[in-house]
Amino acid sequence: MKFRSVAMVMLAGLLLWLPAFSAAQDTSGTVVVHVVQRGETLYRIAQHYNITVETIASFNNIADPTNIQVGQRLLIPTNDATVSDVPVTHVVQAGETLKSIATLYGLTVDDLASRNNITNIDRIFVGQVLNLQAAPPATPSPIPTIESAIPVDTSAEAPSLIYTVQGGDTLFRIATRYGLTVNDLVRANNVTDPTVIYSGQQLIIPGVKPPQAALDLPPNVSNIVVNPTMFVEGETGQIRLTTAVPMTVNGTFLNRNLASSSDQGGTVDTILIGIPIFTDAGVYPVALSLTDGAGQVTPLDLNIQVLSGGYGRETITLLSSRADLLDPTMEAAELQTMQKLMSNFTPTRYFDGPLSLPAAASISSPFGRKRSYDGGPFDHFHTGTDFAAAPGSPVMAAAPGYVVFAGKLDVRGNATIIDHGWGVYTVYCHQTTQYVKVGDFVNTGTTIGTVGATGRVTGPHLHWEVWVSGIQVDPMQWVQKSFS
Secondary structure (H helix, E strand, O other), X not given: OHXXXXXXXHHHHHHHHOOOOOEEEOOOOOEEEEEOOOOOOHHHHHHHHOOOHHHHHHHOOOOOOOOXXXXXXXXXXXXXXXXXXXXXXXXXXXXXXXXXXHHHOOOOHHHHHHHOOOOOHHHOOEXXXXXXXXXXXXXXXXXXXXXXXXXXXXXXXXXXXXEEXXXXXXXXXXXXXXXXXXXXXXHHHOOOOOOOOOOOOEEEEEOOOOOOOOEOOOOOEEEEEEEOOOEEOOOEEEEEEEEOOOOEEEEEEOOXXXXXXXEHHHOEEEEEEEOOOOOOOEEEEEEEEEEOOOOOEEEEEEEEEEEOOOOOEXXXXXXXXXXXXXXXXXXXXXXXXXXXXXXXXXXXXXXXXXXXXXXXOOEEEOOXXXXXXXXXXXOEEOOOEEEOOOOOOEEEOOOOEEEEEXXXXXXXXXXXXXXXXXXXXXXXXXXXXXXXOOOOEEOOOOEEEEEEOOOOOOOOEEEEEEEEOOEEEOHHHHHHOOOO
């Protein structure tokens, strides 16, 4: 207490004229004056100086630690310790290795591996959170995924990120993820109603430094981006490579071959990956092979974490006249027909941005749920998204592309299939009337048919599927996110 009183007296005059800056060390080296910047919280300030919120609050007579003001000067006791710029954690990005990350922070590979209980240094994965401190933190803060955090060049004193709101996000969840309060986000973004945010909205995340990168890429590969950082069963993942010279890119993931598409003169290659539903959560290798014009092959391996989709269950009661459409032989034959159509890879991309909704109606059944038909076992899953559209209402193309099928299927009824390029197909099922034929090119919003109740149904509706590289994936991810 004596030290605190003396320090307060010594610095009282200083605080009256001290100019606005982020931190200034006093001559004794035991107290730092920190000027609060826009978007900062006491939690973030305490984390930077490696002390507790309670210590700062007590030292500055702050009754409410959640209420500090921009420009407010805080006394920070440092106990002669040097303030470190090394963060607490690092998020592994595509193209990084444990060695490159350790070098970035002045550590040895053994130190970094030990601090994270890593026994195989080649098994780190994209999105993995590595502890950089000598002892793991008791309650590590969640780290944002790379695909939704875009650096914003504001100032060295108050770095910020732009976060793109995802489905299911709330301001509270986003604030917690970054160690902020809801009020921090409200002030930074001029939000009038904290309960209302929408998917795709971009929010400023104040006072959060973008993660550093420690890429360790092969020659001629300048960048690699995995989007999203962690894949989810039943969804779509994307890998994008930028190379110095045109290269042919091939690869495998989950024992399936990967196809790539080239842009910008062959120096940007994009791979779209459908992650099969029921893929067990875990870390899986992606083995890429890059071949240059001289025929020289360069391998590039990544480890990708796959998360559970958590899709749930539902019970379906079919129309009595459609029960025979549960015949497994019939289902298998139709699936084989579909897979044959979807196996064709068109290198031209016709879609641009997110897909549009195929019907002006509410969703009656989402993708991925395990299904029990007519009281039977839960041995099916919903391969698309259902829209409770009225009979005869229009069915619209979700993106530009060529019609590759327009006919009748047993389970899906009257169906239209559109090839959008890059291995992406959309399927529109149970129609009454079809207005297009094979070979037609359609644009976004083109009416291709009408809603009906053909095939295996409980009543009139539109069943909409999206296939990526031969895999059925969640269509609504494509509505909410762009893979172009």
